[in-house]
Amino acid sequence: MILITGATGTIGGEVLRLLAVRGARIRAMTREPARLRFPDGALIDVVQADFERAESLHSAVAGVDSVFLLTAPGTTGSVAEHDLALIQTARAQGVRKVVKLSAIGGKADHADDLPSPRHRAGEQALAASGLTWSTLRPSSFASNTLSWADAIRAGDPVPNMTGTGARPRDNG
Numbered sequence: 001m002i003l004i005t006g007a008t009g010t011i012g013g014e015v016l017r018l019l020a021v022r023g024a025r026i027r028a029m030t031r032e033p034a035r036l037r038f039p040d041g042a043l044i045d046v047v048q049a050d051f052e053r054a055e056s057l058h059s060a061v062a063g064v065d066s067v068f069l070l071t072a073p074g075t076t077g078s079v080a081e082h083d084l085a086l087i088q089t090a091r092a093q094g095v096r097k098v099v100k101l102s103a104i105g106g107k108a109d110h111a112d113d114l115p116s117p118r119h120r121a122g123e124q125a126l127a128a129s130g131l132t133w134s135t136l137r138p139s140s141f142a143s144n145t146l147s148w149a150d151a152i153r154a155g156d157p158v159p160n161m162t163g164t165g166a167r168p169r170d171n172g
């Protein structure tokens with residue numbers, strides 16, 4: 001059983017779809033189960049849980065072998081706090097492996113090979129957890145440009161998301 005956190009979002013939704021078509025056993029986590037979309041016929045265990053509520057994470061992780069960990073900036077908590085809450089629960093519940101969706105750092109950090117500051121504490125906690133782990137550090141997704149849609153419709157210039165900075169190197 002693989003727990004997918006962020007399963008209603010851009011990335012988690014696609015991870016869910018790809019694993020479902022491969023026939024993986026999946027548990028999808030969301031605060032609002034009604035928002036969840038998955039392929040017809042897919043057998044998916046849905047769990048209502050919130051990184052802010054430790055007891056809900058216990059139910060989410062119970063009986064799970066692996067976790068896809070996606071923590072997003074939002075109105076509540078920090079990415080680091082949410083990463084730590086899930087990692088601690090995973091250890092306590094005997095999860096074998098956690099795959100953390102991180103992000104590559106920008107050149108402003110003068111360190112192309114580091115994760116973005118937002119994800120550093122979570123990556124470090126996972127590496128020190130004793131669990132089997134992987135971290136993924138993507139660069140900017142093309143879907144970010146959807147945020148330009150209103151400006152384009154209005155005939156306005158589109159914002160340059162990186163200011164004078166360069167896009168981080170893609171690592172293959």
Ligand SMILES: NC(=O)c1ccc[n+]([C@@H]2O[C@H](COP(=O)([O-])OP(=O)(O)OC[C@H]3O[C@@H](n4cnc5c(N)ncnc54)[C@H](OP(=O)(O)O)[C@@H]3O)[C@@H](O)[C@H]2O)c1
Pocket residue numbers: 005006007008009010011012029030031032035049050051052070071072073074076101102103104118137138139140141144
């Ligand atoms: N966009 C990029 O170019 C890029 C590049 C590299 C890395 N990243 C990383 O990608 C991540 C964002 O992924 P995304 O774009 O897929 O996010 P998204 O579409 O905004 O989705 C956020 C997900 O997080 C869940 N969530 C938010 N707060 C939660 C909470 N308190 N408890 C439980 N679940 C919660 C939401 O679930 P519910 O609302 O259903 O509960 C939703 O499924 C960030 O960590 C970012 O650093 C992005």
